[in-house]
């Protein structure tokens with residue numbers, strides 16, 4: 001049954017077109033997981049995450065500096081190549097510089113009926129950010145109302161929050177299973193569940209997750225767990241790469257990236273002020289490095305909890321080439337994992353396409369070292 | 376060399392250089408003079424510590440740029456940072472700063488100064504992460520001011536309040552960690568000076584619309600420096616008042632920065648600091664580079680004028696805003712920061728294209744050269760879209776690759792060849808050949 005998730009992800013463009021025809025409603029893309037999807041969903045619109053296509057391209061270079069990360073160039077290329085021609089609109093927040101270039105280039109070069117920029121504060125744990133972010137969400141809500149010509153009621157916000165929280169809860173349940181000595185689910189399967197949730201109507205996806213959870217609860221793993229790995233990064237949706245890692249005597253038991261746990265980890269705590277509740281959820285979520293600007297490094301605290309809870313033995317630090325926020329965190333994180341937990345890391349720099357052969361040799365050597373250490 | 380205009384050295388030049396040196400010396404001697412040393416990024420919120428008993432600001436950007444002019448020192452810094460596992464493509468100012476800090480070597484001599492605390496914000500992704508590591512290195516406290524960045528000028532009540540209350544929190548925080556009583560009068564005066572300096576600087580840059588241009592970009596790099604580092608000080612205001620008077624005289628006497636001015640170019644991004652002679656090279660074609668959005672607006676205050684042209688912003692006091700209490704100053708300062716025209720262009724690509732097209736018209740620019748600076752991702756945002764927008768509007772553009780402060784990524788001959796080809800495409804010939 002778990003096969004449904006990669007299939008859904010691979011056919012995401014067909015799905016969105018079909019959804020649009022079925023509901024006669026709009027589809028809006030978002031570029032970063034700080035986009036408050038609940039509000040879009042409450043407007044009756046399907047929010048879908050815009051991701052790369054991992055295909056070689058030569059269309060983005062005219063629009064985006066070559067020193068910007070391959071993921072951002074890939075995403076823009078997908079737009080320029082017309083892969084997202086069904087999108088009615090696009091939303092972005094105060095994301096990393098590279099993604100803001102993508103958003104700007106997209107709105108300048110690809111026809112859209114609607115686009116909106118939301119200021120998402122950087123200092124997510126700052127004392128004054130939540131009410132201010134809630135005001136920005138209010139403006140976003142108004143702009144969606146103007147776009148659709150329909151008010152977004154409190155009850156539609158409540159149902160959207162409900163559907164989204166349900167998705168988060170189900171994914172958390174599934175992630176819980178990974179704590180087991182022999183997890184019934186692989187890292188690649190988990191990524192497929194998460195990324196497919198980013199491109200589907202959550203109400204429909206929740207049904208798939210419910211069935212998957214039921215299946216996983218009784219699944220007897222037919223593979224050795226091997227070394228328990230954590231995967232850390234920005235966007236890691238290349239499951240072929242993760243499968244390769246897991247075929248070498250290891251299992252990715254937990255992750256900290258935005259096609260994984262960072263996307264769904266915490267819920268909206270329902271409150272009368274719905275926008276403030278949503279704002280709080282996004283400010284309190286496990287931060288991406290771009291948002292982890294305080295000296296406390298909340299991100300590392302969160303990673304430390306995951307390491308302990310999931311009994312991690314080694315970490316794969318997967319970084320998109322030129323990704324500034326992660327480049328800043330990685331040397332510190334590497335030292336943090338080694339010094340605090342004795343956990344070695346393997347750093348892998350990825351481009352639009354991943355050199356599987358070359359990575360395989362390095363991952364093998366890393367796992368051998370971990371196996372020796374385990375002995 | 377077929378001079379068309381008279382030229383003469385700028386009288387204020389020496390004073391500008393003195394101010395620059397004083398800034399770096401003040402940092403070095405802050406401790407022995409009993410001053411608090413505050414670490415900040417590119418000169419934002421430097422007025423806030425002005426209410427303390429005495430302070431100096433250690434600023435990352437000017438320091439990183441200065442180190443970039445010394446190839447050996449910069450290389451050693453880069454190597455130190457890379458040896459610690461950091462990527463070679465990180466912001467080059469960060470690498471120059473960190474390299475000095477890790478090696479405990481201040482470029483101007485002695486040990487690297489140890490700041491007492493840090494005030495942070497982030498416009499690009501680098502700023503806050505850069506300072507985060509510094510705070511850890513020195514084990515010093517920091518205060519983060521979350522600056523809301525928009526692609527348009529956003530000065531609603533809630534935006535002003537958001538920034539002003541955070542600055543107010545920062546003042547209370549500084550009182551707590553320094554144990555000092557904050558002096559509101561000094562702060563109000565600093566805010567007043569900030570408005571004067573940044574508005575004067577825009578007025579001076581506006582005078583460069585004249586033909587011949589009284590100032591050129593290479594000179595401007597020295598002249599704009601105090602707007603970045605000390606704009607809240609009396610000396611700085613006096614400097615710009617005198618400079619304005621001198622530049623006005625130059626315009627009325629038709630004194631050119633370049634006596635052979637035949638072609639007016641606009642610049643983009645941070646230059647290769649170790650190769651500023653590229654501006655002298657262009658002069659051989661009679662080409663004067665008038666400025667860049669970076670030098671004019673990083674800390675220049677601009678607004679639309681009644682005749683629709685771009686000129687200096689009226690200060691909050693000129694607009695009738697009160698400046699009597701701490702709260703008045705905080706609100707006026709918040710508004711002033713939110714209005715800075717460089718910020719929309721650091722948010723999304725579109726706004727800067729519009730600014731550039733306007734400048735091309737008003738400063739009567741013949742062509743534009745863009746430095747694709749691999750050392751700074753923040754100011755490279757949208758550069759490719761801006762190039763396309765200019766080309767679409769019929770403005771000749773040339774792009775050269777490089778790095779503002781890492782010579783390892785700069786090919787001098789290739790850049791000069793590119794500039795030659797560009798000048799020839801504009802129909803210009805070397806005047807000395």
Ligand code: SF4
Pocket residue numbers: 069070071072096097098099234235320322323324325326
């Ligand atoms: S990989 Fe890094 S630089 Fe690229 S879009 Fe993601 S966070 Fe931004």
Ligand code: SF4
Pocket residue numbers: 417436466467468469499500501502750751752753754
């Ligand atoms: S990347 Fe550019 S804008 Fe950002 S801190 Fe470095 S020099 Fe400044």
